[in-house]
Amino acid sequence: SMAQQSNNGICHFTEAQGKQLHRQYQLVSRLHTALEEGSLSLHFQAKVRADDGVLVGAEALLRWNDSQLGPVSPAEFIPVAERCGLITAISAWLMQQAMSELKIWQQAGLDIKMAINLTAKDLLCETLLADIQAALRKSGISADKLTIELTESSVALHPQLAAQQLQALRARGISTELDDFGTGFSSFSHLRKFPIDTLKIDQSFIVDIALSAEARAIVQSIVTLGKTLNMSIVAEGVETLNQACLLRELGVDILQGYFFNKPACSVEFVEQINSWLPLKTQLFLQTASER
Ligand code: C2E
Ligand code: MG
Ligand code: MG
Ligand code: MG
Numbered sequence: 001s002m003a004q005q006s007n008n009g010i011c012h013f014t015e016a017q018g019k020q021l022h023r024q025y026q027l028v029s030r031l032h033t034a035l036e037e038g039s040l041s042l043h044f045q046a047k048v049r050a051d052d053g054v055l056v057g058a059e060a061l062l063r064w065n066d067s068q069l070g071p072v073s074p075a076e077f078i079p080v081a082e083r084c085g086l087i088t089a090i091s092a093w094l095m096q097q098a099m100s101e102l103k104i105w106q107q108a109g110l111d112i113k114m115a116i117n118l119t120a121k122d123l124l125c126e127t128l129l130a131d132i133q134a135a136l137r138k139s140g141i142s143a144d145k146l147t148i149e150l151t152e153s154s155v156a157l158h159p160q161l162a163a164q165q166l167q168a169l170r171a172r173g174i175s176t177e178l179d180d181f182g183t184g185f186s187s188f189s190h191l192r193k194f195p196i197d198t199l200k201i202d203q204s205f206i207v208d209i210a211l212s213a214e215a216r217a218i219v220q221s222i223v224t225l226g227k228t229l230n231m232s233i234v235a236e237g238v239e240t241l242n243q244a245c246l247l248r249e250l251g252v253d254i255l256q257g258y259f260f261n262k263p264a265c266s267v268e269f270v271e272q273i274n275s276w277l278p279l280k281t282q283l284f285l286q287t288a289s290e291r
Contacts (some may be wrong), residue, residue, distance in 0.1 A: 041253035053281030203237025
């Protein structure tokens with residue numbers, strides 16, 4: 001449907017469509033070299049408990065800085081990697097990488113969980129559990145330190161198979177989190193059947209929470225829904241102190257966003273949590289308790 005078909009059946013592309021195709025082609029061909037060339041890396045973002053401001057986890061976020069294309073956003077290259085079949089190798093690499101980073105932090109006395117993002121393809125892949133087990137074993141990380149983040153649409157693609165995989169993850173002690181919650185889910189009946197530990201409220205609901213009673217009502221109802229289903233609640237995209245305080249009042253358990261830290265490489269992340277992250281959480285707790 002990208003190209004318009006003319007009478008004789010020949011496809012004609014507009015200039016914009018041609019450019020888009022060219023970009024896709026470039027991404028695919030460069031992605032093939034990304035793992036060997038070492039142009040993929042991970043950034044980490046803090047997950048902070050709303051109750052007491054304690055750092056409880058980190059989310060690993062992929063970064064790709066290609067020697068020819070420059071930095072490419074995961075929002076752009078992950079779907080491409082999924083389509084061209086490279087995602088399984090990339091995800092296996094990122095599991096290993098995230099687990100070995102966590103091991104280094106553990107050895108420095110930091111006891112937190114690590115969350116990684118996986119796609120629908122990863123979830124439905126036969127080797128998923130083996131890849132995860134291999135990464136855990138190789139790094140000596142226990143399964144209860146790992147959280148898998150999946151979007152609503154990833155689990156809704158093949159609900160039955162997804163539910164089985166989620167069950168298998170849970171049986172091994174791995175936590176699961178439904179990312180971008182509120183943006184794509186078709187049916188609440190699925191939600192009840194999925195063994196999911198945590199709902200992560202999409203940042204689009206957080207952005208205007210201070211201004212919009214409707215946004216607050218949506219957050220409130222997700223919190224109520226989650227608690228009823230025995231799930232914990234995370235909010236992503238928390239950018240201001242006021243948002244953090246409001247979300248705590250609404251009963252959100254864990255907060256994540258630029259207010260606490262911008263995703264950074266492992267070395268910088270450790271610097272952040274040793275320098276101004278404690279100051280931020282202190283300010284947050286003090287302000288929240290005075291309101
Ligand atoms: P996501 O998992 O929902 O990640 C949240 C995105 O919001 C990240 O963008 C993060 O950098 C950004 N973010 C965090 N805090 C704030 C904030 O306070 N304000 C705003 N405006 N943004 C904030 P990023 O890193 O560009 O990733 C985008 C998406 O790409 C992710 O959404 C995820 O779906 C996907 N992604 C990233 N890394 C991976 C990965 O390793 N594997 C897979 N499968 N997908 C990934
Ligand atoms: Mg995520
Ligand atoms: Mg998200
Ligand atoms: Mg998101």
